[in-house]
Amino acid sequence: MKNFxxxxxxxxxxxxxxxxxxxxxxxxxxxxxxxxxxGKQVEDKSMATSMAIFEFNRMLIDATxxxxxxxxxxxxxxxxxxxxxxxxxxxxxxYAKEKGMLVIADAxxxxxxxxxxxxxxxxxxxxxxxxxxxxxxxxxxxxxLNAYLGIDGIQPFxxxxxxxxxxxxxxxxxxxPSAGDFQDLRMEDGETLYEKVARKVAKWGEDxxxxxxxxxxxxxxxxxxxxxxxxxxxxxxxxxILVPGYGAQGGSADAAAVNFDASGNGxxxxxxxxxxxxxxxxxxxxxxxxxxxxxxxxxxxxxxxxSAIARKxx
Amino acid sequence: MKNFxxxxxxxxxxxxxxxxxxxxxxxxxxxxxxxxxxGKQVEDKSMATSMAIFEFNRMLIDATxxxxxxxxxxxxxxxxxxxxxxxxxxxxxxYAKEKGMLVIADAxxxxxxxxxxxxxxxxxxxxxxxxxxxxxxxxxxxxxLNAYLGIDGIQPFxxxxxxxxxxxxxxxxxxxPSAGDFQDLRMEDGETLYEKVARKVAKWGEDxxxxxxxxxxxxxxxxxxxxxxxxxxxxxxxxxILVPGYGAQGGSADAAAVNFDASGNGxxxxxxxxxxxxxxxxxxxxxxxxxxxxxxxxxxxxxxxxSAIARKxx
Numbered sequence: 211m212k213n214f215x216x217x218x219x220x221x222x223x224x225x226x227x228x229x230x231x232x233x234x235x236x237x238x239x240x241x242x243x244x245x246x247x248x249g250k251q252v253e254d255k256s257m258a259t260s261m262a263i264f265e266f267n268r269m270l271i272d273a274t275x276x277x278x279x280x281x282x283x284x285x286x287x288x289x290x291x292x293x294x295x296x297x298x299x300x301x302x303x304x305y306a307k308e309k310g311m312l313v314i315a316d317a318x319x320x321x322x323x324x325x326x327x328x329x330x331x332x333x334x335x336x337x338x339x340x341x342x343x344x345x346x347x348x349x350x351x352x353x354x355l356n357a358y359l360g361i362d363g364i365q366p367f368x369x370x371x372x373x374x375x376x377x378x379x380x381x382x383x384x385x386x387p388s389a390g391d392f393q394d395l396r397m398e399d400g401e402t403l404y405e406k407v408a409r410k411v412a413k414w415g416e417d418x419x420x421x422x423x424x425x426x427x428x429x430x431x432x433x434x435x436x437x438x439x440x441x442x443x444x445x446x447x448x449x450x451i452l453v454p455g456y457g458a459q460g461g462s463a464d465a466a467a468v469n470f471d472a473s474g475n476g477x478x479x480x481x482x483x484x485x486x487x488x489x490x491x492x493x494x495x496x497x498x499x500x501x502x503x504x505x506x507x508x509x510x511x512x513x514x515x516x517s518a519i520a521r522k523x524x
Numbered sequence: 525m526k527n528f529x530x531x532x533x534x535x536x537x538x539x540x541x542x543x544x545x546x547x548x549x550x551x552x553x554x555x556x557x558x559x560x561x562x563g564k565q566v567e568d569k570s571m572a573t574s575m576a577i578f579e580f581n582r583m584l585i586d587a588t589x590x591x592x593x594x595x596x597x598x599x600x601x602x603x604x605x606x607x608x609x610x611x612x613x614x615x616x617x618x619y620a621k622e623k624g625m626l627v628i629a630d631a632x633x634x635x636x637x638x639x640x641x642x643x644x645x646x647x648x649x650x651x652x653x654x655x656x657x658x659x660x661x662x663x664x665x666x667x668x669l670n671a672y673l674g675i676d677g678i679q680p681f682x683x684x685x686x687x688x689x690x691x692x693x694x695x696x697x698x699x700x701p702s703a704g705d706f707q708d709l710r711m712e713d714g715e716t717l718y719e720k721v722a723r724k725v726a727k728w729g730e731d732x733x734x735x736x737x738x739x740x741x742x743x744x745x746x747x748x749x750x751x752x753x754x755x756x757x758x759x760x761x762x763x764x765i766l767v768p769g770y771g772a773q774g775g776s777a778d779a780a781a782v783n784f785d786a787s788g789n790g791x792x793x794x795x796x797x798x799x800x801x802x803x804x805x806x807x808x809x810x811x812x813x814x815x816x817x818x819x820x821x822x823x824x825x826x827x828x829x830x831s832a833i834a835r836k837x838x
Contacts, residue, residue, distance in 0.1 A: 234639070237654055245654040255653035256661070262654060286635055286642035290651045292661035293611045300607055320632050320670050321600060322700035325548070328600035337604045339569035340551055340559040340576060347570070347606035356634050358672050359698050360705025384673050386636035391674025395720060398710045403717065406709060 211375030213420030232482025241497035273501035315350035377426035385432025385455030433461025463518035525689030527734035546796025555811035587815035629664035691740035699746025699769030747775025777832035
């Protein structure tokens, strides 16, 4: 199976767009008409909400799959609706792949050996069933991970990534205000914790470097921290970067562009609310025109990022 | 709603047993007869496996609910079986509570503000449905968390814990061999990362101290690190400790006992495989006698822990 970094880099090139569509479908993002439609048909409320969410996702994927290379469903927003929410997640991942999009499962998993292996099997690998046959469950292309437990919690994902052409993004510098509570702590040798994590990410990814020059063991660096991002790029020259925090969280295109190389490769920038809820800012459109609104915003975001990357390279 | 720390401490006292039954039901733990029974009845393999797992859990709960105060289902082992696995998890949590056991959801969640709130709602709180009514999804009593993102990722859980009498255990010192990769890093002031995390855990828990003297904001400290545990107890005198790593992972009762106070309160020790798979070590029992084997092992473990705590206090 082809290396994840190569698959993603190629798809970004084909579409000339380093954007990932975050699918974090809180019920309040979904147009009322859609919630009401399923709410009236289906008695179980978590099932009705989950069906509306899947339909919303499906239409967003239809609207953007020719312009955006990947989606990033955030597991929390599905888990919140219980078992039916997880079914909406499974169907969303499956539909996005059908439409040619890569899927980054934003699950931030972390656990020890055999448990980490169970998560790796669940999200990017295959699970052994009662009769020892194996099946894929969520079957995403990549997954976000938290490295607090050290290599024990990462190795099982690397093992699956090698055999199945999958990838991972390890939290290095998160986009939130309190990221520094621990990540900024300075060590006795002068380096910060997030720099220490970055060094391990670079090392752990050495065996998964693809033809594109990047590794399928990537890193998460928030667009809200451009100075740190520039330093981290030096520590992790071959890591694919996943950049959250653009748009709603306050990160600019120029801040996100710090993560890209001179050819405009090596990173992908996430937007969730600004794409999903673009319709809420359009007085000229009805809520059910959310597809057109998401498409227009995807074009604007792409051009915003490409301009910033061009400025940076120049 | 009564404080989680008080509810757990009271139940431990009533049963004189600071043990938590880890429910990490890999298919290979389940007796073949049970897998075969559901496998023959149900065509969908992940559903058949999940049904066997729930039934195995149900019988383990029946066998131990009069002697063990709490269960700790590990989310990975249910997520591994997809949507049907999550239904087995939901039913396991519900059944354990029905039988009077407290439930610690071992999910190690970590995310930023609104996403952390979604997880808190999913696992210990309530979710707003399409029509704004609210329902509980997994409704566990407590959840394990990872603090790499700082207070942003913890506060939403504290908020739910306050209003609903729930709790959390934050990873401080994990039981696995590579725990030290980052947790042992030494800061410029001489403290290690796990000590820094412990200080925050103590501070974050100040508002949730119950009548028992302990806070519902607890910490995870592996039984494999007794020296660190002793130092950490000083930093977090009021934190409930969840102690994994006893038994199969090599931690002894004496090592676990370091986490308890002079009255034998303040901690709970997890065992998963050694209880679930006790039947595999019993030549005198058939696999379907796993209830008796789990009960006998629960008695042995309780007495082992109580003796170690008594030795420590003396």
